[in-house]
Amino acid sequence: MNSTAQxxxxxxxxxxxxxxxxxxxxxxxxxxxxxxxxxxxxxNRHLTATDPDRRDLLISCxxxxxxxxxxxxxxxxxxxxxPRNGPVVVGVDGSAxxxxxxxxxxxxxxxxxxxxxAVRCWSEIYATPERSAHRSHRTPEALAAAAAVELDEQxxxxxxxxxDLTVERKLVDAPPLQALTECAAGARVxxxxxxxxxxxxxxxxxxxxxxxxxxxxxxVVVVHPRRAVGAAAGPAAMxxxx
Numbered sequence: 001m002n003s004t005a006q007x008x009x010x011x012x013x014x015x016x017x018x019x020x021x022x023x024x025x026x027x028x029x030x031x032x033x034x035x036x037x038x039x040x041x042x043x044n045r046h047l048t049a050t051d052p053d054r055r056d057l058l059i060s061c062x063x064x065x066x067x068x069x070x071x072x073x074x075x076x077x078x079x080x081x082x083p084r085n086g087p088v089v090v091g092v093d094g095s096a097x098x099x100x101x102x103x104x105x106x107x108x109x110x111x112x113x114x115x116x117x118a119v120r121c122w123s124e125i126y127a128t129p130e131r132s133a134h135r136s137h138r139t140p141e142a143l144a145a146a147a148a149v150e151l152d153e154q155x156x157x158x159x160x161x162x163x164d165l166t167v168e169r170k171l172v173d174a175p176p177l178q179a180l181t182e183c184a185a186g187a188r189v190x191x192x193x194x195x196x197x198x199x200x201x202x203x204x205x206x207x208x209x210x211x212x213x214x215x216x217x218x219x220v221v222v223v224h225p226r227r228a229v230g231a232a233a234g235p236a237a238m239x240x241x242x
Contacts, residue, residue: 004030007037014068019060021047026064039065066224086218087117087168089187091180091208092154096225097193099154104223105191106158106165114188115166118155121176122147140173147171177208184216191221 007030019025025045029038039061046057090105092098102118109116122143124136136143151169159167172179184190194209209222 004033007031010068011037014064017060017064017067019063020056021050023047023057023060024064025057026061037068039068084188085114086186086188087115088112089117089119089180089183089190089218091176091190091192092118092120092151093176093193094150094154095193097223099193100225101191101193101221101223102154102158104221105189106162106167108189108191108221110162110165112188115168116158117168117170117183117187118151118158119170119172119179119183120147120151121172121174121179123173123175144171144173177211180208180212181216184212184218184220187218189219189221190216191223194222194224 011028011030014028015024023045025042027040027042029036029040031037041054041057041061043057046054051057088105088109090102092102105118106116108114124140124143125133138146148169148171151171155167155169158165170183180190180192190212192209192212209220213220213222
């Protein structure tokens with residue numbers, strides 16, 4: 001399957017999104033050469049009488065974009081297929097993006113009959129909102145213990161919603177990129193969230209997820225946050241993405 005066909009298949013999944021009055025007011029442009037998918041509002045499907053300010057049109061397009069999850073499939077080397085065994089690895093950090101990734105990963109692992117490996121990184125170094133680095137005053141033992149408690153809390157709705165799913169936990173004192181790259185070796189799929197930063201091409205991708213897409217040696221799925229997914233969401237809400 002060529003790049004255009006692969007991207008078109010991803011768009012087919014996005015077309016399952018709901019739209020206000022079922023208008024499906026979107027138009028897609030797929031460019032397999034550059035690996036770009038663009039979404040445009042189709043004004044010919046705009047209901048001017050009931051939606052004069054185009055609010056419903058934008059909501060419908062947003063739902064379609066929300067359904068578009070980008071998967072990059074590769075093996076460990078050229079012409080080597082991705083592994084068929086191993087866990088579904090998910091990077092968990094407590095953010096909305098991490099929650100969305102965890103829900104998607106659990107649903108994927110359950111459907112594949114694979115185990116779920118939730119990876120939680122912690123570090124003595126943390127970044128402020130101004131992106132300056134600082135060292136925590138807490139001991140490494142206290143930081144690791146706090147990360148373990150947070151990971152257990154984040155996995156509680158997963159274990160309750162997927163009682164037959166084998167869930168493994170891994171706490172790592174390392175940067176997320178390093179830890180997830182190492183865990184990706186032998187993984188069936190790696191699932192990560194993105195904080196929603198726009199790159200120059202307009203693609204929602206954070207620095208860690210972008211690097212994993214480039215360098216991980218297994219299939220990578222990047223999930224962006226959804227308003228419908230919360231910390232206590234059940235499997236029905238978590239499995240909404242196609």
